[in-house]
Amino acid sequence: QLVLTQSPSASASLGASVKLTCTLSSGHSTYAIAWHQQQPEKGPRYLMKVNSDGSHNKGDGIPDRFSGSSFGAERYLTISSLQSEDDADYYCQTWGNDIHIVFGGGTKLTVL
């Protein structure tokens, strides 16, 4: 079964860096995922697609502070030089050929 696992929460200080993790379920380690950001009281926004080889393709207007990477079944979102507006929920999303579209449970990032 295709499942994405995320830690419920993370925190980091203003100006620091943070690395969020999305883990694919067993047997699905080659899948690409997408990262989406949801600021408080707003709709989600697409950040980037991360492939199994670590390459990533960012959405329109996404700052260079946001980057993606991979290792095995894990997909990462790294945010550097944290700003107050990065305080948000972050969701990963994937898709299977059997029309299995899945979201992770989301990580609430607090910028201290």
Next chain:
Amino acid sequence: QVQLVESGGGVVQPGRSLRLSCAVSGFTFSLYGMHWVRQAPGKGLEWVAVIWYDGSNRYHADSVQGRFTISRDNSKNTLYLQMNSLRADDTAVYYCVRDSSTALGPFDYWGQGTLVTVSS
């Protein structure tokens, strides 16, 4: 620029119907797969339905199968979600979302959402 604008949400009694619309602009609608995604209050994102770029295929989540139907009118640049037999657990913000491909891929643009509240 790409815009997705949902409408049609509101308060509806259990068992009744509602139709959501999503008017798009800023891109060639007929070239992209489209989805509906919902978010219950205080909860995470849940995929609801997808329709291929040309309407040739459509799929729905098990939670709405047989009650909801996704459709599109490429001549009107509009996506729809017909929701029948609504239940309290269908209460959520419903987002219209563009797929980056003709069918299945990463979602790359989201609407601002429309709130559906199912309550007596």
